[in-house]
Amino acid sequence: MDKKQKKTMLIIFGVIAVILLLGIFLTSGSSAGEEESVNVIMRDAVLHNVHKVNFFGIEINPGLAAGFLVTAILTVAAIIIRIFVIPKFTLVPGRFQSVLELLVGYFDNLSKTNSPHLNKIMGGYIFAAGVYIFTGTMLELFGIQVITTTGASVSLPAPLADINGALMMGCTSYLFIMSGGIAANGFRGVINTLKEYSLPISMSFRLFGALLSGALVTELVYYYSHLSVVVPVLVGIMFTCLHALIQAYVLTMLVSLFYGEVSEPPKPKEKKIKAPKAKKAKELTV
Amino acid sequence: MSNLPLNINFTQIFLHLLNFLILFAILYFLLYKPVKNFMEKREKTYRDMDDEARDNLKASEEKKAQYDTKLSEAEAEISQMKSKSRQEIEKSKETQLQAAKDEAERIVREAKAEANREKERILSDAQSEISEMVTDATEKLALKATAGEAFDQFLDAVDLAEKRGSDYEQ
Numbered sequence: 458m459d460k461k462q463k464k465t466m467l468i469i470f471g472v473i474a475v476i477l478l479l480g481i482f483l484t485s486g487s488s489a490g491e492e493e494s495v496n497v498i499m500r501d502a503v504l505h506n507v508h509k510v511n512f513f514g515i516e517i518n519p520g521l522a523a524g525f526l527v528t529a530i531l532t533v534a535a536i537i538i539r540i541f542v543i544p545k546f547t548l549v550p551g552r553f554q555s556v557l558e559l560l561v562g563y564f565d566n567l568s569k570t571n572s573p574h575l576n577k578i579m580g581g582y583i584f585a586a587g588v589y590i591f592t593g594t595m596l597e598l599f600g601i602q603v604i605t606t607t608g609a610s611v612s613l614p615a616p617l618a619d620i621n622g623a624l625m626m627g628c629t630s631y632l633f634i635m636s637g638g639i640a641a642n643g644f645r646g647v648i649n650t651l652k653e654y655s656l657p658i659s660m661s662f663r664l665f666g667a668l669l670s671g672a673l674v675t676e677l678v679y680y681y682s683h684l685s686v687v688v689p690v691l692v693g694i695m696f697t698c699l700h701a702l703i704q705a706y707v708l709t710m711l712v713s714l715f716y717g718e719v720s721e722p723p724k725p726k727e728k729k730i731k732a733p734k735a736k737k738a739k740e741l742t743v
Numbered sequence: 744m745s746n747l748p749l750n751i752n753f754t755q756i757f758l759h760l761l762n763f764l765i766l767f768a769i770l771y772f773l774l775y776k777p778v779k780n781f782m783e784k785r786e787k788t789y790r791d792m793d794d795e796a797r798d799n800l801k802a803s804e805e806k807k808a809q810y811d812t813k814l815s816e817a818e819a820e821i822s823q824m825k826s827k828s829r830q831e832i833e834k835s836k837e838t839q840l841q842a843a844k845d846e847a848e849r850i851v852r853e854a855k856a857e858a859n860r861e862k863e864r865i866l867s868d869a870q871s872e873i874s875e876m877v878t879d880a881t882e883k884l885a886l887k888a889t890a891g892e893a894f895d896q897f898l899d900a901v902d903l904a905e906k907r908g909s910d911y912e913q
Contacts, residue, residue, distance in 0.1 A: 506750050515758075517758065521755050524762045524763070525762055527766075528769075531770065532765075535770055535774045538773070538774060539773040539774065543777045543778065543781065546778075546781050557774075558782055561778040561782065564775075580775065581767070581776065584770060585763075585766055585770040585775070588770060589763060589766055616759070619755075620750065620751055621756045621759055622759045624751065625763060626759075626763070629760060
């Protein structure tokens with residue numbers, strides 16, 4: 458890019474920025490967001506008791522709708538990759554193949570490292586969970602709008618910012634860990650898993666708290682128009698991208714670690730060497 | 744159900760679960776498993792190539808060892824043949840030398856025998872000549888000279904004959 462092109466790009470960028478700023482300040486008085494108080498918005502972000510989305514006659518939270526959308530997007534992507542990309546895989550990988558292999562290899566390696574005794578399906582589970590958490594959280598950035606049952610428009614939150622989604626993920630992961638314990642050690646595996654009874658709650662609320670906090674801060678920032686310049690870029694990166702990565706990493710790491718722990722075969726007991734009795738020892742010394 | 748704290752709703756939890764299970768199945772069968780299978784297949788391919796290369800290396804090392812053994816055997820055989828041929832040459836040389844010696848001895852022996860025969864012949868010739876001369880001298884003495892002269896002539900003739908005989912012997 459030469460100097461002239463750089464100059465042109467800068468001018469275009471400046472014009473777009475000025476137009477956006479003008480748009481923000483001119484429309485701030487008639488903003489739909491200010492029809493609701495910030496308290497209502499915050500409360501709804503936590504409890505999801507105001508805005509509902511109609512799903513074939515069932516009223517669902519926007520988080521669940523986001524979950525369906527994530528599944529749809531990932532399904533389409535997986536089908537396209539399966540049909541058009543995977544059959545063209547080469548021994549020396551290209552860029553996209555490298556990314557896919559890196560992703561699958563990472564979760565496969567994580568499962569094999571943390572659970573060397575039983576890891577056949579665990580890699581697939583943590584792969585799916587990691588991809589779901591990451592993609593679902595990143596969906597927040599796009600601000601996809603849905604119409605609620607009240608006729609209002611809301612942007613889709615992360616699926617796991619919904620307490621029901623977070624509970625599902627925590628409890629499913631716990632049950633999955635227990636299934637590994639049963640498969641490897643039978644009843645002993647169940648006992649080993651039940652020892653960590655707080656795990657589903659801790660995993661669920663860790664996810665819920667982390668993703669909700671990001672959503673709340675983002676909502677708060679967007680609520681006030683004078684904060685919606687530049688600040689959302691930092692907030693979006695801090696609370697969305699980093700949370701997407703960190704929470705996906707934390708949950709998959711925890712699941713693989715606990716799965717490996719409960720599926721570990723019991724160690725054989727060491728035989729105790731009986732100490733010679735005092736009398737016998739005395740006789741021997743005499 | 745809706746009275747649970749934090750607006751927890753079991754219907755929605757099950758819907759979330761159903762959604763996630765579908766996603767898990769799709770991602771597992773369409774993405775994770777095929778990619779993993781491909782990676783394992785590629786790993787196997789490279790491992791096979793590595794094994795094949797190792798086998799080839801081992802086979803070539805074995806062949807090299809075989810060739811080295813054969814080479815050392817051939818060298819040993821060559822040196823053995825060399826020593827054998829050297830021995831044969833020595834033997835042949837000795838035989839030829841012995842034959843030459845025998846031939847030389849035979850020639851010397853034959854020469855000696857020939858010389859002896861010649862000597863014998865000369866001696867006999869000299870004796871017969873002496874006897875003829877003696878006879879001649881005796882006849883002459885008896886016819887022409889005195890007894891004293893005849894006796895001296897006789898002695899001279901004898902000395903001459905002896906002298907000749909000794910010359911022949913030498």
